[in-house]
Amino acid sequence: MSVHLLQTATSVLLKDPTASLGDVARAAGVGRTTLHKRFPTRTDLVRAVANEALDLIHSVASQVDFDGEDGLEDLITRLVALGPRVEFLLRFPGLERDEELAARIREMDRPVLDMITRLQGTKLRRDLPAWWILQTAYAGLFNAWEAISDGRLAPLDAPRFVLTTVFEGVGSAGSADRA
Numbered sequence: 001m002s003v004h005l006l007q008t009a010t011s012v013l014l015k016d017p018t019a020s021l022g023d024v025a026r027a028a029g030v031g032r033t034t035l036h037k038r039f040p041t042r043t044d045l046v047r048a049v050a051n052e053a054l055d056l057i058h059s060v061a062s063q064v065d066f067d068g069e070d071g072l073e074d075l076i077t078r079l080v081a082l083g084p085r086v087e088f089l090l091r092f093p094g095l096e097r098d099e100e101l102a103a104r105i106r107e108m109d110r111p112v113l114d115m116i117t118r119l120q121g122t123k124l125r126r127d128l129p130a131w132w133i134l135q136t137a138y139a140g141l142f143n144a145w146e147a148i149s150d151g152r153l154a155p156l157d158a159p160r161f162v163l164t165t166v167f168e169g170v171g172s173a174g175s176a177d178r179a
Helices: 002-015 021-028 032-038 042-061 071-082 084-091 099-119 130-149 158-168
Strands: none
Touching: 002 021, 002 032, 002 042, 002 084, 021 032, 021 042, 042 071, 042 084, 042 099, 071 084, 071 099, 071 130, 071 158, 084 130, 099 130, 130 158
16 A cells, blocks of 8 residues: 555656545545554655655666666666656755755765766766756756657657757757857
8 A cells, every 4th residue: 555655656746746535535545544544744744755766666666777878778768667756855945944855866866976076077068067967967867757658759759869968969960160
């Protein structure tokens, strides 16, 4: 029940960040009392959803070879597959104010930033800060999840779209010469 409940809470809260515990309970098909036993407050539920997403990311990231040449491609492909559960971290308002969650996110970003720094000058541009490239990748993931949710993008195409944007940008060939 816990996984189903957190998946349902994720969907409900992404659609309506102001949704109440009652809204989540109705969508999950459980009584409000049952939900309150597990999560006494809305903040507890939001924190549980965010922590579960961070646990999923950690699980996926532990399978990625961050020292390998294709580590970023592997990571993006795996993160696209996690969909809304991780989109919640990028989209839900106020998570950055929770110090515990913010610390976990910074810790999660560290190996990715190190990998990006290592790839700069070979696969990635050296003239942009690593944090900018990371944020661009996250923005691409967010856009991919939103497009998948809207039915505009097939899930299997999403990693290619995100990776093409990160590695090649969106300018046409020769556009750098015109800038």
